[in-house]
Amino acid sequence: MTKDVTTAPAPMRIIVRQGWRLEPQMATHADEMFVVLSDPAIYEFENQPPASLEALRHRYALLESRGSPDGSEQWFNWVLRLDDGRAAGYLQATLYAGARADIAYELASAHWGRGLAARAVQAMIDELATHHGVRHLSAMLKRANHRSLRLLQRLGFVASSPAEHCRRDIVDDERLLERACDAGALCVRECLPDDLADALALWRVSPGVGLSDADEPTALRRFLARNPGFSAVATRGTLLVGTLLCGHDGRRGLIHHLAVVEAEWRRGIARALVERASSALHRAGIGKCHLMVYADNAAALAFWHKVGARRRSELALCSLTPNGDVDRSC
Numbered sequence: 001m002t003k004d005v006t007t008a009p010a011p012m013r014i015i016v017r018q019g020w021r022l023e024p025q026m027a028t029h030a031d032e033m034f035v036v037l038s039d040p041a042i043y044e045f046e047n048q049p050p051a052s053l054e055a056l057r058h059r060y061a062l063l064e065s066r067g068s069p070d071g072s073e074q075w076f077n078w079v080l081r082l083d084d085g086r087a088a089g090y091l092q093a094t095l096y097a098g099a100r101a102d103i104a105y106e107l108a109s110a111h112w113g114r115g116l117a118a119r120a121v122q123a124m125i126d127e128l129a130t131h132h133g134v135r136h137l138s139a140m141l142k143r144a145n146h147r148s149l150r151l152l153q154r155l156g157f158v159a160s161s162p163a164e165h166c167r168r169d170i171v172d173d174e175r176l177l178e179r180a181c182d183a184g185a186l187c188v189r190e191c192l193p194d195d196l197a198d199a200l201a202l203w204r205v206s207p208g209v210g211l212s213d214a215d216e217p218t219a220l221r222r223f224l225a226r227n228p229g230f231s232a233v234a235t236r237g238t239l240l241v242g243t244l245l246c247g248h249d250g251r252r253g254l255i256h257h258l259a260v261v262e263a264e265w266r267r268g269i270a271r272a273l274v275e276r277a278s279s280a281l282h283r284a285g286i287g288k289c290h291l292m293v294y295a296d297n298a299a300a301l302a303f304w305h306k307v308g309a310r311r312r313s314e315l316a317l318c319s320l321t322p323n324g325d326v327d328r329s330c
């Protein structure tokens, strides 16, 4: 059953992930956040730094009430703290009736470019969906803010309709994006390091996926870090239902570990994952990508044929181990 966010406020929780956590923001965070929010790079496209420490303390005290006086909105703010103790930014969700929420986020520029914002925003989305009954998310941003647009697209957000732009009074230099986080809604988004445990669990039960030492968590995290934005997962709510790893070497792309949970086969999920990876490769100027299929995996061969891949009968796959050992594994 969908919770009515206006009548059932749930307490905010600390959200812990590897290397960082989200702490429910309190008035006492104002002093350290004043330093974080004084970074001018944050305000290239909109807003401005807090006018004074006093003003920020006042604002944080207000936000700690967690809701508008008329009860129509819930205000959730989290401070993003790294394991070394530094505060890096904040994440914000404003919840409305109808299980809807607007989200926003700001990270100091010292922490940009490492995928931290995407992981933190996804963690907040999971929390909003599982503990606060949110089913639909929106985010508003300046049209010129390509960095933020990219982040939202990586997380599966798409442009809202013109009618919705109009209804929400979105002005010309702004855009509105949205995403469902309904338990039943399919979302295809970037694969983040936090997805790897669930991905490994799927691969272990997927007959056509071969696992090796290249699938140790460290190696997989390295693969994602070297190829940001190319690998994808499909989710329904917080359940992972499909995966695809993708990267490139500057010349050609490579796809690994396409898998969909068996109960969801033949619903277009694998095709959607491949299309997302293909678009990312195309944008990166990569004209072709390769993938390996066990020769006896008739289902996968049929799938790849359907989505336009050509089987290369003129090629044989060879493997070389750089330390000189003879490779006898798969």
Ligand SMILES: CC(C)(COP(=O)(O)OP(=O)(O)OC[C@H]1O[C@@H](n2cnc3c(N)ncnc32)[C@H](O)[C@@H]1OP(=O)(O)O)[C@@H](O)C(=O)NCCC(=O)NCCS
Binding pocket: 206, 207, 208, 209, 257, 258, 259, 260, 261, 264, 265, 266, 267, 268, 269, 270, 271, 272, 292, 293, 294, 297, 298, 299, 300, 302, 303, 304, 306, 307
């Ligand atoms: C292969 C696999 C990823 C396909 O996933 P899926 O989500 O069912 O595929 P889709 O629904 O996106 O199918 C896309 C197209 O391929 C076709 N297709 C998918 N599986 C097929 C099969 N077993 N036989 C024939 N055609 C198939 C679909 O009919 C569809 O065609 P259409 O769009 O014309 O209807 C899935 O079966 C799987 O996870 N298998 C186990 C792991 C595996 O073998 N991975 C491949 C590693 S290379």
